[in-house]
Amino acid sequence: MIPRTLFDPEHEAFRNTTRRFLAEQCMPFHAQWEEDHQVPREVWKKAGELGLLNATTPEAYGGLGLDRRFSLIVGEEVTRVSANGLIGFGVHDIVAGYLINFGTEAQKHKWLPKMATGEAIAAVAMTEPGTGSDLQGVKTRATLVGDHYIINGSKTFISNGTHCDLVVVVAKTGNTGKGSQDISLIIVEADRPGLSKSTPLRKVGLHAQDTTMLFFEDLRVPKENVVGGVAGQGFFQLMKELAWERLGIAGNSIAGARAVLEHTLEYTRGRSVFGKPIFDFQNSRFKLADMKINIEVGQNYVDRCMALCLEHKLTPQASAAAKLWCSDLYSKVVDECVQLHGGNGYMLEYPVARHYLDHRVLRIAGGANDIMKELVGRTL
Structure with a gap:
């Protein structure tokens, strides 16, 4: 390869x-x-x-x-x-x-x-109980009163939520009705009165990841806490950085898929059924070969996107495509590899089972994959 x-x-x-x-x-x-x-x-x-x-x-x-x-x-x-x-x-x-x-x-x-x-430790608060990938639909509001913003609302799925010392909060600061122009990013220190945290959320996977809900009740921050110092720039700032976030998810997905494939190659070579290693069956080798080829194709696309990122030329559509294709591939590889492990694939002592629990969220995080299709579709 x-x-x-x-x-x-x-x-x-x-x-x-x-x-x-x-x-x-x-x-x-x-x-x-x-x-x-x-x-x-x-x-x-x-x-x-x-x-x-x-x-x-x-x-x-x-x-x-x-x-x-x-x-x-x-x-x-x-x-x-x-x-x-x-x-x-x-x-x-x-x-x-x-x-x-x-x-x-x-x-x-x-x-x-x-x-x-x-x-x-830093966190970012985008998603709300009633709003996910549609960031223009956030309900959390920051109202300017004198020299301070007063923030009210709630956020969920906050990674680093328990330990965070600062949170970059996506909030409505304007009333123009133009969606993106009303959004700002505001730095909130975690020890400010009016901020409370839930106990860690119980998730399907990522069990060691500190994930909570955050609640803002009449929380006051100085207007200087707006990222960049100018309100109404939040949506633009989010879109600029989301391309990098999605590329990171794509890279993680390929790395995870590659690791699962390596564990499965080792397992199928050492585990025998009907008198010969699982690897020696043509069905197994063909499945493993398909996974290997797709991982290499995905890796090359990720690396090309990374090269463009270093040149500040990575487009939102390219990163959305990478995130979509690579996280979907990770799911396919994990599912095939669990099957090749048989019953052991469902046991947490095997790495493939841990990947099975942890990988699924990557098709949701950074914007659901259905939204990634919409982003790419707009360029057609």
């Missing part, structure tokens, strides 16, 4: 560091994190010490000033071992992107250095 050429030697060294961190500092304890429904804050600080958090943050704001391939690597490696408790690293990175690209200097200096070290 075609070798990947996206990464330089320093990227591969960073990948090795990430793998050691996951193997030594995370996976031995991950079962307990699943029981707790969250990852200890100390793990975030250890990740920060290794440069695994917000590696792309400029050095002037406490980061390493690296390119986004480093962020892609962290996501790939986390998904490869199904370390679902660390999915929040990606959300943390997305919030950093909002601040780096759109934040005021005061906002950057206040939060980015703490985020890079893991001292401050």
Whole structure:
């Protein structure tokens, strides 16, 4: 198959560091994190010490000033071992992107250095109990009264919800009736009166991922907390960063599918039925070959999108297509590989079963795949 050429030697060294961190500092304890429904804050600080958090943050704001391939690597490696408790690293990175690209200097200096070290954990609050992929339909409202915004509303499916120190909230600040022009992103410090958090939500998978609901009741923040300092820019800011978020989901999906295929190749070569290894049956080999081919095709598309991202040429439609195709493929690969494992595929001691629990949300996160088709369809 075609070798990947996206990464330089320093990227591969960073990948090795990430793998050691996951193997030594995370996976031995991950079962307990699943029981707790969250990852200890100390793990975030250890990740920060290794440069695994917000590696792309400029050095002037406490980061390493690296390119986004480093962020892609962290996501790939986390998904490869199904370390679902660390999915929040990606959300943390997305919030950093909002601040780096759109934040005021005061906002950057206040939060980015703490985020890079893991001292401050970030969350983004988009989805509401009654509103998902349609971000223009949010009901949470921030009303300007004097020099402060007063926020009322609720948000759900908040990754890093329990531990977060800051939340970037998607809220209505205008009354023009023009949808996108009424939306702003507002930084809310988690210790402000008027913010409350639910207990961790019980999910089908991602059991170690800290996910909650957030409630805002007459919460006051200074108007300077609007990302970028100017209200009404939120929808534009979201759309600019969603392309990166969706590319990250695509990359994670391919990494997960590849890991599941590798585990299944090992299993089918070592498990025998009717006197010979499962791998030796033509049906098995053909299924495995189909998965291998599709993973390689998806990988090449993701890597091409990543190259365009580095050149600031990645379009929302290209990232939507990547997210749609790759997350769908991950589901297909997981399902086929569970089948090839037989009954063992349903046992959590086998990696394929953990992927089976954790992968499904990727077809919903970052915008449901049905919406991705709509985005691509608009270009026809």
